[in-house]
Amino acid sequence: MSGRIVARSLTTIALAGLLAVSTATAAGAAGSPPGGGSVEDLIALPDGFQPEGITIDPRGVAYLGSLADGDIYAADLRTGDGRIISEGPGIPAAGLKVDRQGRLFISGGPTGIARVVDSATGDELASYQLAPAGAFINDVVLTRDGAWFTNSTAPELYFLPISPSGELPDPSEVVKLPITGEWQQQGVFNANGIAETTDGKALLVIQSSTGTLFRIDPATGVATAVDLGGTSLQFGDGLLVLGRTLYVVQNRLNQIAVIRLDAQGTSGSLVDVLTDEDFDVPTTVAAYGSSLFLPNARFGTPPTPDTEYDVVRVGR
Numbered sequence: 001m002s003g004r005i006v007a008r009s010l011t012t013i014a015l016a017g018l019l020a021v022s023t024a025t026a027a028g029a030a031g032s033p034p035g036g037g038s039v040e041d042l043i044a045l046p047d048g049f050q051p052e053g054i055t056i057d058p059r060g061v062a063y064l065g066s067l068a069d070g071d072i073y074a075a076d077l078r079t080g081d082g083r084i085i086s087e088g089p090g091i092p093a094a095g096l097k098v099d100r101q102g103r104l105f106i107s108g109g110p111t112g113i114a115r116v117v118d119s120a121t122g123d124e125l126a127s128y129q130l131a132p133a134g135a136f137i138n139d140v141v142l143t144r145d146g147a148w149f150t151n152s153t154a155p156e157l158y159f160l161p162i163s164p165s166g167e168l169p170d171p172s173e174v175v176k177l178p179i180t181g182e183w184q185q186q187g188v189f190n191a192n193g194i195a196e197t198t199d200g201k202a203l204l205v206i207q208s209s210t211g212t213l214f215r216i217d218p219a220t221g222v223a224t225a226v227d228l229g230g231t232s233l234q235f236g237d238g239l240l241v242l243g244r245t246l247y248v249v250q251n252r253l254n255q256i257a258v259i260r261l262d263a264q265g266t267s268g269s270l271v272d273v274l275t276d277e278d279f280d281v282p283t284t285v286a287a288y289g290s291s292l293f294l295p296n297a298r299f300g301t302p303p304t305p306d307t308e309y310d311v312v313r314v315g316r
């Protein structure tokens with residue numbers, strides 16, 4: 001593996017202890033820099049896992065969802081050790097995010113469902129039927145007042161409002177927001193990765209079928225194409241905004257486009273392209289310290305129970 005450190009998937013006392021850290025500690029660490037040490041370059045996942053989404057908590061624990069059955073796998077980025085923390089209900093797990101209370105908000109792919117799972121216990125806390133089965137709930141972003149989900153097969157977003165005290169909404173409180181403006185459905189697979197603009201006033205959504213990045217007003221649903229100076233984001237998938245830098249995973253190109261955006265998310269320019277020889281159709285991206293971590297979905301490889309999957313680290 002070209003000198004990379006390969007971390008095997010192990011269930012260890014060390015990981016169990018890390019996962020047992022109180023949610024209060026995790027919340028207090030949010031936004032603070034990691035406390036030194038090194039992280040693994042290549043983290044092996046269970047054979048046959050079929051990863052798609054990744055999210056990382058402030059302690060350096062990465063959570064990944066399985067498209068095969070919805071299992072959630074947790075891995076310590078410093079050691080690579082990991083284990084299944086939540087047995088899936090047979091509902092695929094696509095994009096996911098973890099909040100400061102250690103709750104995982106999980107996109108349910110072709111089921112039209114979104115789930116919320118406690119990362120400490122693995123218990124399902126809530127389930128929401130956002131759209132009829134056959135819709136593809138693809139990705140999610142957490143904002144200061146809730147969770148937004150994309151649907152790749154319909155021009156609409158879904159919002160789960162979360163109270164200031166952290167209370168999850170009743171299913172009747174879920175908001176469906178039609179996407180209008182410059183957005184036009186094209187092909188089969190449309191809205192994919194989602195992020196919040198730097199100023200926190202709008203959403204960024206990549207349309208995979210066209211490689212176009214859109215800025216969407218969360219109050220009205222009006223979408224406007226972001227002016228990237230002609231840059232196409234072909235095969236755009238997961239999005240990550242850090243400061244005024246947007247990372248766009250271009251899955252089948254095995255690369256990450258690095259975009260410098262204005263704070264409002266109305267325009268930007270391509271400043272770099274990151275790649276790695278270990279990329280094999282990476283789909284989503286999460287950051288920890290000065291590193292980015294991406295799961296290899298290996299969509300070009302027929303999945304079997306013995307197919308190997310991993311997470312790749314690159315510097316940012």
